[in-house]
Amino acid sequence: MATVDLTVRGAGVIGLSVAWACLRRGARVRVIDPAGIAAGASGGLVGALAPHTPDRWNEKKAFQLESLLMARGFWSEVAEVSGLPTGYAPTGRLQPLADDRAVALAREREADARANWGEAANWRVVAANDLDPGAHEAPWLPPSPTGMLVHDTLSALLHPRQATRALAGAVRALGGEVITGVDAASEAAPNPPEVWATGAEGIEALNRELAEQGRRSAGAGVKGQAMLLDLDRAGRPQLFVDGMHLIPHLDGTLAIGSTTERYYEEATGTDAQLDELLSRAVAAMPELDGVSVLDRWAGVRPRARSRAPMMGAHPLRKGITLANGGFKIGFGMAPLMGEVIADLVLEGRDRIPPGFRVEDNL
Ligand SMILES: Cc1cc2nc3c(=O)[nH]c(=O)nc-3n(C[C@H](O)[C@H](O)[C@H](O)COP(=O)(O)OP(=O)(O)OC[C@H]3O[C@@H](n4cnc5c(N)ncnc54)[C@H](O)[C@@H]3O)c2cc1C
The missing domain is CATH 3.50.50.60 (FAD/NAD(P)-binding domain)
Known part of the structure; x- marks a missing residue:
């Protein structure tokens, strides 16, 4: 040795x-x-x-903020030293707001973000119309019952x-x-x-x-299943819809995650719960309908x-x-x-x- x-x-x-x-x-x-x-x-x-909401500030959120702010420098140095891609992209996140109560709560959080995130990033309630990407880009807007969404600029993504x-x-x-x-x-x-x-x-x-x-x-371990679709929305924000993450990777694939399973028999197998996740994702984002599935995967998260x-x-x-x-x-x-x-x-x-x-x- x-x-x-x-x-x-x-x-x-x-x-x-x-x-x-x-x-x-x-x-x-x-x-x-x-x-x-x-x-x-x-x-x-x-x-x-992706950060937790910026309200009810605590040690965990402060630690997460510091780590997320480190991420850009961290992953770009890793890419440079290794000569390999990481898939890191600081492309933000969109979350549709289901009803007026959700809009009001999200608006309160704009002030929480200013207080707790400072100048580093923002959390804003925006109208879907203002996010229209225009005719030259493929659409990437989750339907929102209120026509309003949260857009945060702290969220980023990478390819695990x-x-x-x-x-x-x-x-x-x-x-x-x-x-x-x-x-x-x-x-x-x-x-x-x-x-x-x-x-x-x-x-x-x-x-x-x-x-x-x-x-x-x-x-204990908590199992999760996820899938990868053949849909290129590289450079667009990730979506958080109906409890699911939709992650447009830079390599032209789209990840959907995840299930949360406290009780499971097989740690790495995928099953009907993942099919159900895809159905929910299609319901939340109809343009996913009929897109080819490239990969299905499961892992066990370490939960203290x-x-x-x-x-x-x-x-x-x-x-x-x-x-x-x-x-x-x-x-x-x-x-x-x-x-x-x-x-x-x-x-x-x-x-x-x-x-x-x-x-x-x-
Ligand atoms: C479906 C799913 C989706 C997820 N999505 C996200 C996400 O979007 N964003 C996010 O931040 N996180 C996400 N996570 C969580 C994230 O993947 C985990 O928090 C993270 O990978 C944990 O890393 P780790 O190094 O602690 O554990 P692991 O990646 O599990 O690594 C532990 C390693 O230890 C090795 N090992 C075990 N015993 C020994 C031993 N005795 N000696 C030597 N080696 C040993 C194992 O082989 C393994 O390689 C997700 C997890 C899952 C399952």
């Missing part, structure tokens, strides 16, 4: 972001994942980097598979090792200091160790008990730091989670926000 300062277990977006942050500070890092790069939740199709491949390439370009397959399996024994960014499997493994001590579980990211010392193992709990917004949180973990493991500086600590889930 080459001499390293840090071993990261898990080559999903969180583990790779931790490795990237540490390498940029000059540390020698290796990432180990027997299943391969983005073999877990990070190998998906959707890639919405491309982005994680590029991030692994960038890690390697900075001298980091990414060890997968049988080579990874032979490195099973922990060699602290280590960061475990092992996703839903990692939460289950932690639960088993906690259960041996009669302690409650720290979280608190539903927030879970970072800090492993409760039972010395020298192990956990970076987990990305749940539904792991890609959005990854740039800042990487930096916060690098601060902790390389500099002993703990700036994990309240509510994001491992202890909050025990």
Whole structure:
């Protein structure tokens, strides 16, 4: 084994972001994942980097804002260093407003966005007519019963598979090792200091160790299914309609996500729930009717008990730091989670926000 300062277990977006942050500070890092790069939740199709609403401000929203604002620089540097596309595009988001109450609430949030997002981005209620792209562009407006929509400029998107491949390439370009397959399996024994960014499997493994001590579980996996359609709306805003994300990727495909399944038998299989998602998407956006399906995919999101990211010392193992709990917004949180973990493991500086600590889930 080459001499390293840090071993990261898990080559999903969180583990790779931790490795990237540490390498940029000059540390020698290796990432180990027997299943391969983005073999877990990070190998998906959707890639919405979208904020929670700007009202009722809290630590989680502040952390998310900081991370989303980091995303543009983060992913452009990853693309530059790796020479690979990430699919990142700061193209904003549109959400139709169903009734007058929704319009009034969305208008109140304009002021919340000014107060909490500052100059960085805006959240505005707009009339559909004002968004008409004109005859030269393909239409991309979800029907809105009120004729009004929210347009926010903080939302961006990326292509999860491309982005994680590029991030692994960038890690390697900075001298980091990414060890997968049988080579990874032979490195099973922990060699602290280590960061475990092992996703839903990692939460289950932690639960088993906690259960041996009669302690409650720290979280659970939540399955999600998504699909990719052959529809080119590259450069247009993502849509959030009827609880679904419609993501126009730069490569000319369109992702639709996702189901939320707390109980499931098969982690990676897709089924009728995904067909139902497509039917709902067609109902919300009739131009999707008859478009070819290119891919169907399922993964298990790592959800900590608190539903927030879970970072800090492993409760039972010395020298192990956990970076987990990305749940539904792991890609959005990854740039800042990487930096916060690098601060902790390389500099002993703990700036994990309240509510994001491992202890909050025990
Ligand atoms: C359908 C779906 C849609 C989603 N949509 C979005 C979205 O639009 N925007 C967004 O931000 N997020 C989204 N997410 C969530 C996002 O994908 C996750 O939050 C994120 O991928 C979690 O990253 P991770 O690195 O923590 O976990 P993972 O990507 O699961 O990575 C964990 C890795 O650890 C490895 N591993 C496990 N055990 C070990 C071990 N003992 N040793 C070494 N390696 C190990 C696994 O092989 C895996 O590669 C979605 C998720 C799903 C399922």
